[in-house]
Amino acid sequence: AKARMEKIKPYARPVFLEPAEGLTRTYPKDTMIFCENMPGEELFVIQKGSVRITKIVNDREVLLAVLKPGDIFGEMALLENKPRSASAIAHEDCTLLVVNKANFERMVSTQPQLIAKLTTLLAERIWFLYKQLANTLLANPVARLYDGMLIHLEKLRVSIRDGSAYTFDFGPRELVNMVGLPQEKGLRAFQEILSSKFIRVLDDRIVVSDVAELEKQAKSYR
Numbered sequence: 001a002k003a004r005m006e007k008i009k010p011y012a013r014p015v016f017l018e019p020a021e022g023l024t025r026t027y028p029k030d031t032m033i034f035c036e037n038m039p040g041e042e043l044f045v046i047q048k049g050s051v052r053i054t055k056i057v058n059d060r061e062v063l064l065a066v067l068k069p070g071d072i073f074g075e076m077a078l079l080e081n082k083p084r085s086a087s088a089i090a091h092e093d094c095t096l097l098v099v100n101k102a103n104f105e106r107m108v109s110t111q112p113q114l115i116a117k118l119t120t121l122l123a124e125r126i127w128f129l130y131k132q133l134a135n136t137l138l139a140n141p142v143a144r145l146y147d148g149m150l151i152h153l154e155k156l157r158v159s160i161r162d163g164s165a166y167t168f169d170f171g172p173r174e175l176v177n178m179v180g181l182p183q184e185k186g187l188r189a190f191q192e193i194l195s196s197k198f199i200r201v202l203d204d205r206i207v208v209s210d211v212a213e214l215e216k217q218a219k220s221y222r
């Protein structure tokens with residue numbers, strides 16, 4: 001298990017690029033799309049690749065989400081006239097549709113269903129944040145890790161059936177980061193989890209061979 005853990009690398013430092021003009025922009029892996037606290041007047045729709053959203057909390061970079069094609073981000077600064085609440089970094093090479101305020105208003109006037117879509121997206125985000133908040137109240141780090149995995153399954157609406165397997169698109173380091181544990185303490189707790197037979201790590205991804213067992217464990221720790 002230790003050798004497996006050592007292969008897991010921390011994030012690369014993001015590279016900054018000059019933003020190009022145009023309706024779509026492409027960003028190579030690990031480039032900064034925008035920085036926390038900067039002013040911003042564009043929202044983005046992911047067309048290809050993935051984007052990670054991170055925030056500096058107590059001098060630590062915390063991973064808030066990894067967003068996928070079809071997901072929208074950057075809407076908060078656009079809708080609220082506030083600085084960026086978090087940073088967005090290309091997690092893989094990605095292509096983004098860029099929508100500025102004028103275009104956004106035009107799109108909403110011709111496609112009012114966009115507002116409903118955005119409301120659903122924000123409601124889902126609130127649900128997730130609420131779960132994450134409850135997660136940080138769990139004192140036991142092992143409990144937090146189990147619960148963190150379960151929250152992701154719920155978010156993705158993975159059906160919990162006995163014996164069914166699931167591969168997360170993140171590894172132990174990201175999980176530790178997402179549940180807000182200090183790295184060392186979190187990775188130590190993850191070692192403990194690895195002794196259970198239904199969880200292992202393959203290519204820096206957490207693999208659960210029985211999601212029903214995961215749910216049982218998560219509940220027993222609460």
Ligand code: CMP
Binds near residue numbers: 053065074083125
């Ligand atoms: P904005 O504040 O404009 O810039 C940062 C963006 O990250 C924000 O809009 C949201 O789109 C996105 N974001 C912020 N917090 C979260 C979160 N907890 N989960 C997913 N996306 C988020």
